[in-house]
Amino acid sequence: MKTxxxxxxxxxxxxxxxxxxxKTRIGWLDSKHSFSFGRHYDPRNTHHGLLLVNNDDIVKPGMGFETHPHRDMEIVTWVLRGSLVHQDSTGHSGVIYPGLAQRMSAGTGILHSEKNDSWRLxxxxxxxxxxxxxxWVVPxxxxxxxxYEQLEIDDELLRGGLVTVASGMKQHDGASAIRIKNRHAALHVARLEAGGSVALPHAPYLHLFVARGSVAMEQAGTLAEGDAVRLTGSGGQRITASAPAEVMTWEMHATIAG
Structure with a gap:
């Protein structure tokens, strides 16, 4: 895709x-889509900046996504509760759990599965x-x-500030948990106690997602779990947790063209 x-x-x-x-709800999956996904297509809601997919998934035990392909995509997975088993055609496998950053670069083509069956390991x-x-972010x-890359960063998250989880930006080289193949994008996560606050970075495109809890954001008001804010040409707003919360912010200095 051109950017x-x-x-x-x-x-x-x-x-x-x-x-x-x-929403996609089937027997084993409860999935909520921030952008167009699968059969849920809206030409007015295909992306923000470089971010194409922000899926909020709950998978029942013993179930999951069978082996399927991806190509030319940077896929970052962040577990909030429970554990997810990853296996792919490059030989990587492992259990992803809260506080573990994981990235898969699909590149020329990759097959992978994601299942809630960690007991098998x-x-x-x-x-x-x-x-x-x-x-999903475009490369x-x-x-x-x-x-494939993963790294545990639970200790850094305990400090309460914005932690750079994934980045391809030069200024985060050596500072982010994992690297992605886009030099214009970075993902930051903060775990906040009630009353804790962080300021958003400045960027042409920002995507804030409240993964857990509730927060108040300058110029946006009260935000609950699952709410998101898409900022264009802005940044610097302060976010304050009204209850224990976890927020995820994509900082993007480019957008998908066209």
Missing amino acids: STAKPRRELIDVRYADERA EGHKHADPVHFIQM DTDGIKPG
């Missing part, structure tokens, strides 16, 4: 509430659903070699 680094012509703060999201069965956010170069 553009041209600066937005105007500032915009667009609040998207949790109940406005499209750990040996003790559980009956807990897994709740995770999966995000700035197509046709790269597929890759």
